[in-house]
Amino acid sequence: MSQAELINEGLSLMVFGMGFVFIFLTLLVFATGLMSKVVQTIAPEDAAPAPRKAAASITGAADPAADPVLLAVINDAISQHRARRKS
Amino acid sequence: MDKVIALWEGSGLYNLELNALIMIAIGFLLLYLAIHKNFEPLLLVPIGFGGILANIPAAGLAYSAVEQMAHVGTVEQLNQLAAVLGVQVENYKQVLDAYYTAPAAVQGAAQELAADLNYANGMMYNFYSIAIGSTVAPLLIFMGVGAMTDFGPLLANPRTLFLGAAAQFGIFATVLGAVGLTSLGIMDFSVAQAAAIGIIGGADGPTAIYVSSVLAPELLGAIAVSAYSYMALVPMIQPPIMKALTTEKERAIEMVQLRHVSKLEKIMFPLVLLVLVALLLPDAAPLLGMFCFGNLMRECGVVDRLSDTAQNALINTVTIFLGLSVGSKLVADKFLSAETLGILSLGIVAFGIGTAAGVLMAKMMNLFSKQKINPLIGSAGVSAVPMAARVSNKVGLESNPHNFLLMHAMGPNVAGVIGSAVAAGVMIKYVSAL
Numbered sequence: 001m002s003q004a005e006l007i008n009e010g011l012s013l014m015v016f017g018m019g020f021v022f023i024f025l026t027l028l029v030f031a032t033g034l035m036s037k038v039v040q041t042i043a044p045e046d047a048a049p050a051p052r053k054a055a056a057s058i059t060g061a062a063d064p065a066a067d068p069v070l071l072a073v074i075n076d077a078i079s080q081h082r083a084r085r086k087s
Numbered sequence: 088m089d090k091v092i093a094l095w096e097g098s099g100l101y102n103l104e105l106n107a108l109i110m111i112a113i114g115f116l117l118l119y120l121a122i123h124k125n126f127e128p129l130l131l132v133p134i135g136f137g138g139i140l141a142n143i144p145a146a147g148l149a150y151s152a153v154e155q156m157a158h159v160g161t162v163e164q165l166n167q168l169a170a171v172l173g174v175q176v177e178n179y180k181q182v183l184d185a186y187y188t189a190p191a192a193v194q195g196a197a198q199e200l201a202a203d204l205n206y207a208n209g210m211m212y213n214f215y216s217i218a219i220g221s222t223v224a225p226l227l228i229f230m231g232v233g234a235m236t237d238f239g240p241l242l243a244n245p246r247t248l249f250l251g252a253a254a255q256f257g258i259f260a261t262v263l264g265a266v267g268l269t270s271l272g273i274m275d276f277s278v279a280q281a282a283a284i285g286i287i288g289g290a291d292g293p294t295a296i297y298v299s300s301v302l303a304p305e306l307l308g309a310i311a312v313s314a315y316s317y318m319a320l321v322p323m324i325q326p327p328i329m330k331a332l333t334t335e336k337e338r339a340i341e342m343v344q345l346r347h348v349s350k351l352e353k354i355m356f357p358l359v360l361l362v363l364v365a366l367l368l369p370d371a372a373p374l375l376g377m378f379c380f381g382n383l384m385r386e387c388g389v390v391d392r393l394s395d396t397a398q399n400a401l402i403n404t405v406t407i408f409l410g411l412s413v414g415s416k417l418v419a420d421k422f423l424s425a426e427t428l429g430i431l432s433l434g435i436v437a438f439g440i441g442t443a444a445g446v447l448m449a450k451m452m453n454l455f456s457k458q459k460i461n462p463l464i465g466s467a468g469v470s471a472v473p474m475a476a477r478v479s480n481k482v483g484l485e486s487n488p489h490n491f492l493l494m495h496a497m498g499p500n501v502a503g504v505i506g507s508a509v510a511a512g513v514m515i516k517y518v519s520a521l
Contacts, residue, residue, distance in 0.1 A: 003270035009278045009521070010266035014259035017513045024367060024509050025252040025502070031359050032245045036352050045349035 102144035106419035114138035114417065117312070126319035130292065130410050134312065137414015141211050148209040149415040152201035153194075155209065157182050164204060171196050211415035214408055219300050219307070224409040225293040226377045231402030232293065232504065233381025234394050236472070238356050240498040243345040246452065247464070247495075251502025253448030254468030255510045257288030257441025261433050262514075274429040278521060279303050282514040284430050287314045288437025289507030290321070290471040296413065297374060298511045302518055308416030309427040313434035321474045324435065325442050325466050326482050332446045333462050337453075338486035340461040342495050350386070357382040360505070364512075370519075371512025378508065441469040445499065460495075467496040470503035 095101055117135030121128040141149035147158060156164060157179040169176050172193060174185040186197055208216075218224035241247060265281035268274040276284065283303035286295045287310060295314040299307045317324065330338075357379035364375045384394040416422070449465030463483050467475040476496035483492040 006266045006278065007263075007270050010263045010281060013278070013282065013514065013517055014263050016517060017259050017262075017510055018256060020368070020513045021252050021255050021506055021509050022249075024363065025248045025506060027367070028360065028363055028505070029245045029248050031363060032242060032248075032356065035355050035359050036242060036245075036348075039349060039351045039355060043349070043351055045351070 097145065099144045099146075104144065104419070106423055107142045107144050110142040110417055110419040110422060111139050113422075114142065114414075120316075120319075124319075127315045129406055130315050130413075131319075133407055133410025134315070134414045134417070137211060137214075137411040138308075138417035139414075140411075141415045141418045146209070149211040149215070149418045150209045151198075151212050152206040152208050153186055153197050154183065154212075156201045156204060156206045157186070160204070160206075167204075168197060168200060171200050211411065215412040215415045218405075218408040218412040219296060220304075222297055222300055222373065224405050224412065225297040225300070226373055227405045228293040228402060228409060229297075229374055229508075230377040230381035231397050231405070232472070233357070233378040234385045234398040235402075236378075236382055236385075236501050236504070237497070238353060238382065238386075238501060239348045240345055240494050241501050242348045242352050242356060244495070244498050246456075246460075247498030248502040248505070249452060250445050250448055250465045250468040250499035251504075251506040252468075253465070254441045254445035254499070254503055255289065255506045256444035257437045257439070257469065258285045258507065258510050258514075260440045261285040261288050261437035264433055264436060265429075268429060268433075274426060276426070276429075277303075279518045280306055282518050283310060284433050285437060286310075286507070286511055286514065287317070287430075287434040288441045288469070289503075289510060290314070290318055290438060290441065290469040290475070291504060291507045292318065293409075294374060294470075294504075294507050294511050296409070298514065301515055304416075305421060306426070306430065308413060308418075308422050309430045310434075311413040312417070313431045317434055317438050318471050318474065321438070321469075321471050322478050322481075324438050325475065325478050328439055328442045329446055329463055329466050329479075329482055332443060333450070335486055337450070337462050338483060339490065340459050341487065341490050342461055342464075342492070343458065345494060350388070353386040354383070357386070368509060368512045368516070370516040371509055374508040374511060375505070378504070438469065442466045445469060445503075461490070461492055464492055464496040464499055467500040468503045468506070470500065470507055472500050472504060473497065475503070476500040 114135045117131050117138065120126040121131035121135060145159070147155045150158065153168070156168060160168070160179075165176075165179060165182060169182055169185070172182065172185045172189055174181070176182050176185065186194060189197070262281045262285035265274070265276045265284045266278065269276045269281070279302040283299040283306055286298045289295060292311070292314055296307065296311050299310045303310075361376065361379040364371055364379075381394075381397050384390050384397060445465035445468035446462050447465070448468070449460055449462035453459050453462070461483060463479045464476075467479045469475055476493055476499075479496035480491065480493040483490045
């Protein structure tokens with residue numbers, strides 16, 4: 001194979017390969033998004049367990065880190081504290 | 088007295104050549120790096136030890152029966168071999184050259200001749216042909232990696248797949264670099280060899296070994312050693328590039344909390360990926376098929392025993408054989424050449440370009456999207472799981488001590504594994520169509 005041919009092969013492999021990788025992963029992004037949407041509408045999982053966890057916190061959950069409401073309150077308090085210290 | 092002389096002539100010291108001595112020293116160097124410096128010890132310990140074994144003088148552990156015969160056979164046996172190959176030759180090197188280029192039927196005849204004369208394949212040669220020659224070991228490792236991978240962060244933010252795609256630019260830029268060096272007359276690589284060298288930029292050990300075992304088995308030792316060495320060096324190679332391409336403000340960007348991903352989504356993902364591979368790129372099916380299979384075993388939750396074996400016992404067993412087999416390619420007459428230096432230097436360029444492309448892609452995505460992403464996670468697009476993600480996290484913490492990027496960086500990190508397997512499939516397809 002001559003030198004010019006070899007460079008040409010390298011260049012076309014780069015364009016072809018990079019193009020294909022992008023096309024494939026773009027399709028994967030769309031396919032994944034579609035799949036997630038379908039799964040969330042057909043079998044919503046988030047709705048059911050959330051209230052149960054909230055109920056557990058009222059009765060005094062053993063592990064505060066597992067309680068999303070308490071976690072949110074703590075996070076909020078920390079960020080307020082930080083904001084106050086900065087000013 | 089004759090017996091003593093025969094014993095002396097059969098000893099390692101008598102048969103020691105300078106090349107073998109250098110390779111044994113390289114084997115010890117790899118062991119030192121693995122044990123003392125903790126460089127990818129799981130692979131470099133078996134590779135280094137295998138390299139020493141393969142270079143023991145006169146033992147010929149890494150040679151096939153025909154190669155053994157050519158190296159240690161008598162003049163008469165060499166002539167017989169040359170007659171089978173149908174060539175007129177003077178020394179064993181020419182015999183071997185003729186053997187490597189002979190058609191499969193003639194090679195078979197030469198192997199039968201060697202068997203008749205009581206030559207057998209060396210131990211390391213057998214390991215190599217069973218583990219890597221058959222491509223079984225890298226594929227089983229890929230299955231184990233699939234069983235260890237959590238696609239949760241990727242599913243929560245599928246856009247990070249683009250970062251994994253961009254980082255593969257390092258692979259193709261290096262292919263161009265390799266053919267460029269060839270056309271300048273500095274090195275001599277074919278397109279297939281250039282493609283196998285480029286895959287080092289994928290920063291994915293099993294993918295690199297798979298591609299080079301298919302496209303350029305003669306370069307496998309150098310490619311595997313450089314891929315694993317640079318993966319160990321990721322924490323040193325990446326941060327300067329990441330810092331050079333981003334501003335302090337960009338590095339401090341905090342990302343929104345990832346959403347919860349349901350179990351069903353995680354089960355569906357490997358199946359979606361498998362269907363896409365089947366439809367678009369059957370050449371990537373061996374790699375991604377095993378990867379999806381491993382991941383499905385992990386997520387489906389009904390075969391925990393198989394998943395546990397795939398990600399622990401099996402992957403460890405296979406790693407031992409994979410490492411020793413790669414070591415068998417560190418035999419002096421195949422490894423000590425200018426090409427190896429070329430491969431080592433191209434490999435580090437590949438890593439650098441891949442890192443830069445990932446970071447730049449993240450910055451470009453920020454131009455078009457409202458939800459900002461921290462460009463530091465772009466560098467995790469060169470697989471090297473989970474090292475590259477940890478590097479992103481660490482550099483991010485330097486700019487903003489409350490900014491934990493680890494989970495966000497795992498998205499592009501596993502996307503990089505998929506991206507480099509896709510790139511591998513494209514290259515195998517392209518080169519075999521030439």
